[in-house]
Amino acid sequence: MSIKQTKDGWKVDFRAGGANGKRYRKTCKTKAEAERYQKFVEAQLVATGKPWQPRPADRRTLSEIIAIWYQHLGQHLRYNEPRLRKIQRVAEAMGDPIASELKPSQFSQYRSQRIASGTAPSTVNREFHYLISVYNGLNDLGEIDYENPLKKVTALKQKDTEMHYLTRSQIDDLLAALRDSYKPETELVARVCLSTGARWGEAEGLTASRIINNKVTFTDTKGGKNRTIPIDRDLYKLLRARAKERPYELFDNCRVCFRKTIAETGIELPRGQNTHVLRHTFASHFIINGGNILALQRILGHSDISMTMRYAHLAPDHLQDAVKFNPFKSDGH
Template sequence: MGYLRAVFNVAIHLKEWHGDNPFAAVKALRMSQTELSYLTQEQIDDLFTALHESRSRHVVLMAELCLYTGARWGEAQSLHAEYVRNNTVTYVDTRNERKRTMPVDSEFYLKLKAHGPRIGRIFPTDAYMAFTQALNRTTIVLPKGQRTHVLRHTFASHFIMNGGDLLTLQRILGHQTIQMTMRYAHLSPEHLLEAVKFGPRRGVDTTLTPGTNEGDETGEK
């Protein structure tokens, strides 16, 4: 709706559309936010135990890549060996078409370099089905549509719970607006603590003194 409204605004500005913007009076639909699930450390261990039992030689490393860097499954699938260098991973085939680079530890970096060819895709075939089958062998229950995406949510959630800041997370995940990243704000250990620290209750004694009635400021009966 926003894009269509913008198209007509441009057309009106260029005098290619004569009349009012037909989308100007249309109100945006309010949609409830989908709860973002993430894996606990115990669930992560259970998942990777199941992944190691898979016949796919790619699924474990792809899942690790998503979990360690916050990548989408499709970004991991399309990663080329040329973009794994100097202990960093660069994603170029992203949803918003913006490149982003993530550092990785040296051990995982060497695993990536050794896994695929020197040029081209590191993972020539998709391992989505192998991931699905491994997930089904665990007791993990996820909301609809968050199967492989739970790895990205898990990275972001643990990043914030461990003290990471939202602006850095926004750059890591490649969100165009901070509003998308704010979905993880409630996981911060310091989330809204200012309400306790700076709110009106601070330094105010709200206990009743003997002989007063609740709601009676004078204490008279």
């Protein structure tokens, strides 16, 4: 029996009929009342199979529960406002249905329309997971008492994205072009990315206090954890010299300069991999040169090793065991 005293009274929280039974939550004035409530619910379920004093149907719309989710949970997430806007657009596109009555077919139809309009499956999957988190979060809080209506919907299958990386000659050409660009400091930002695997925004946001003892520390990262990466002495000297000129923010926004310059070099990149090609280039050369995949995971800040494993095929000895241990090399029976 799960009965706890709270500032509002005695809270009952249990599942009738075992771990897989329906969950019941109620706040009572006294502990005795809470105990009677739980016993009554369990007895009535045994006798009739019907719940005790069922709540009236929840007629709140999807946009209304999204607002409640944002108030309790969403506003505390990174990039909270962009996420809120995306979920609100999903609700609007589906006609803002009653949240408890949303059918998987409604979301499936919306998803099909998005794909037909040219939206990438990864974007649609992101919207799907955002919506799932709204229902699951509110259910955990007790704000809704029905199951997630999309729990049986599966995400779309996504093709592995092409990850282009620069050759050494392309790196040299690009850095030379950046050095001669209208924002020469763009070259130094690119060097940081190529030397540490940092995202462009992480490198661009460096301050003097984060460049110490031949190391750089990236904060406010996508994964929410700081990363400290060693760098060579030449790059360290360049960054410290820049820090003397601009101790608080080493760089202005150089992204546009980078995009224009890389276009001028004639380097062709897959869609969406403009500045990110530098991160891919670091990771790819790290593995090609014999780097350890687990070390790369820590350097890149990947929480899931599967993200890092995308580079594993570049290892010099990748899949060589297929030659060493195939059945023609065995004398077994």
